Amino acid sequence: MEKRRVVITGLGAVTPVGLTAAESWEAVKAGKCGIGPITLYDASNMKAKLAGEVKGFDPANYMEKREARKVDRFAQFALAAAQEAVEQSGLDFAKEDPYRCAIIMSAGIGGLITLQNECVKGSQKGFDKISPFFIPMAIGNMASAHIAIKYGLKGMATCPTTACAGGTNAVGDALRQVRDGYADVVLCGGAEAVVTELAMGGFTSMHALHTGDDPAAASIPFDARRSGFVMGEGAGVLVLEELAHAQARGAKILGEVVGYGATCDAYHITAPAPGGEGGAKAMSLALEDAGVAPEEVGYINAHGTSTPMNDSCETQAIKTAFGDHAYHLAVSSTKSMTGHMLGAAGAVEAVFTAQSLMDGFLPATIGYQEPDPECDLDVVPNVGRSADIKYAMSNSLGFGGHNASILLKKWEG
Template identity: 50%
Template sequence: MTLNRVVVTGYGVTSPIGNTPEEFWNSLYDGRIGIGPITKFDTSDIPVHNAGEVKDFPFDKYFVRKDKNRMDMYSIYAIYATLEALENAGLDMETENRDRVGVIVSSGIGGLQEMQEQIIRMHEKGIRRIQPMFIPKALSNMAAGNIALKIGAQGVCKSITTACASSNDAIGEAFREIKFGFHDVILAGGSESTINEIGIGGFNALTALSTTEDPKRAAIPFDKDRNGFVMGEGAGVLVLESLEHAQNRGATILAEVVGYGSNCDAYHQTTPTPDGSGAAKAIRLAIQEAGIQASDVDYVNAHGTSTQANEKGESQAIVTVFGKDVPVSSTKSFTGHLLGAAGAVEAIATIEAIRHSFIPMTAGTKELSDDIEANVIFGQGQEADLQYAISNTFGFGGHNSVLAFKRWEE
C-alpha cells in the first residue's frame, strides 16, 4: 500500500492575539499577550478576573445578524477560521471532488453559551419556552456540521471530543485519513467559546483557574508562582492535503505533518500521571511515526497550562524523551487556554515557528519552578533553525495527543 505524504497548505485563526495568521504570528514574535480583564460578564462574585477574549472579531466579513440565531459563537468562530483557511490555501471548492473533502473540527464543550442561556430560560419561564434551535446550537459536533454545510464538503465529517486534546486529535485523525488514501483534503482543527458564567465558574469551582490580578502574570507556564490556567477562546483550522493533490493544484506548502501519537493515562479524571509517563509514550508514538529520533526534534510547543500538576509531569515527559536541551515554550502564555481549540491554534504557532526559524518565548514567566527541568524559553524569543517540532496537548480524562511537524522540503 502506498502511503501519502500529508502537507499543510493553509490555515485560518481567530484568537486573543489576532484574527489572521499574520496578526497571530506577529503577536507571538513581538511578545504581545492577549490576556486581560473579562468583559463578557461581571466577575465580582468570583476571584477570577482575567481571560483571553477574542478582540475585534470581523463578524461582518462572513456573517449576518440572523446567523447568531442558529449558531453558537463557537460555530461562528469555526466557520470564520475555515473560510480564512480556504482563502489562505487558495483552495476552490468548486473545482474539488466534494466526496474527497472532509471536515474534522472539534470542540471540548460545544455551545456552552447556548446551554447556559436556555437552561436559565427554562428555569425562569418553563420547559415549553426552550428555543427550538437550542440543541443544534449546543451540540459539540455542529461546528463541523456547519462547516461542511457552508463549503459543501461531503467526505468525512466529525468532531472528536477529548477535552483539551480535542483539536490535536482532529488534526491527527485527518492526517491518517489522508495518509491512508481515504481523502484528498480535510479541514481540521477546533473551536471554543466558553468565557461565560458557567464556563469560568465551573473551572473556578475546580480551583483550576488563575486568580492573579495582573494580566501579564496570570498565565505563567512553568513559573514558580503559577496558580492555574487562564481561559481563552477562538478557533484554528488547518487545510491538510495529500502532497500529490497539493502539487497538482500548485499550492504553496507551509509544512508537512509527519507523526501523531495518542493514548490515555488511565490514571485520574483530571490529574495526569505525576511522572509524565503517559505523555512521554504519546510523544514517542508521534516521533516513531515520523521516522525520526528524539535528537532530531528542534522545538517542543508544550501543553503548558500554568498549572502545577500538568507542568511537572509534562516537563518530566519532555526530559525523559529528549533530555534537557531541546527548547520548550508554551504559547498559552499569550492566548490563555482555548480548551478544545488549543491544539489547532498551537499547531499554527508551531508551524509558524518552523517557517520563521523563531521560537516564541513563554510570556510572563520570570523564574522556573524547582520541579521544572525542561529547557523552557522565557524572557525573550529565540532564533533557531527548526527542522522538526512537536506540539503537545493533554486533556482531562487522561487524554494525550502529540503532533509532529516538519519544515517543508521536496
C-alpha cells in the same frame, strides 16, 4: 506500501491576540499578552477575573447577521478560521470530489454560551419556551457541520471531544485520513468559546483557574509562581492535503505533518498520571510514526497550562521521551499569551508550530520570572528567538487522561 505524504496548504485562526492566523502569529512573535479583565459578563462577584477573550470579533464579517443569531460563538470562530485557511489554500471545492474532502473539528465543550442562556430562559419562562435553535447551537459537532455545509464537504465530518487534547487529535486524525487514502483534503482544528459564568465557576470550584488580577502574572507556565490556568477562547483551522494533490493544483505548501501519537493515561478524571507516562508515550509514538529520531526535533510547543501538576508532569514526560536531548531543545508555551482555549488549544498551537517552522522562530513563554527546579528545560523565557529547525512537536494533554502529540516538518521543497 509507501505512505502518502500530508502537507499543510492553509492556516486560519481567531485568538485572544489576533483575528487571523497571520495577526496572531505576529503578536506571539512580539510576546504580546492577550489576557485581561473579563468583559463578556460581570465578573465582579466571581473569583476568576481574567480571561483570554477574542477582541473585536464581528460574526457579520463571515456570515449574514440573521444566520449568526443561529450559530453559537464557538462555531462562529470556527467558520472565521476556516474561511481564512481555505482562502490561503486556494482550494476551489467546486472542482473537488466532495466525498474526498473531510472535516474534523474539535470542541471540548461546545455551545456552552447557548446552553447557559437557554437554561436561564427556561427557568424563567418555562422550558417549552426556549429557542428552537437551542440544540443545533449547543451541540459540539456543529462547528464541523457548519464548515461542511459552507464548503460542501461530504467526506467524514466529525468532532473529537477529548477535552484539551481535542484540537491536536483533530489534526492527527486528519493526517491519518489523508495518509491512509480516505481523503485528499481535510480541514481540521478546533474551536471553543466558554468564557461564561457557568464554565468559569465550574473550573474555579475545582481550583483549576488562576484567580489573581494581574495579567502579567496570570498564565505563567513553568514558573514556580503558577497557580492555575487562564481561560481562553478562539479557533484554529489547518488545511491538510495529499502532497501530489496539492502540487497538481500549484498550491503553496506551508509545511508537512509527519507524525502522530495518541494515548490515554487510564488513571484519573482530571490529574495526569505520575511522571507523565501517557504524555511521554504519545510523544514517542509520534516520533516512531514519523521515523524521526528524538535528536532531530528542535522545538516543542508544550501543553504548558500554568497549573502546578501539568507543567511538572509534562516536563518529566519530555525527559522520558527525549532523554538527554530534552535539555537541548526549546520547550515553550504560547498559552502564556493566549490562555487555555480547551478544545481549540491544540489546533491554534498547531498553527503556531507550523508558523514557527516557516519563519525559523521560537515563540517565548512570557511572564517567566521564578524558575521551578521541576521544570528545568529551556522554556524560551520572555523573548522569542530565531532558530533554524527542521522538526517541531506540539503536545496536548486533556482531562480524562487524553494525550496527543503531532510532529511537523519544515517544508523544504
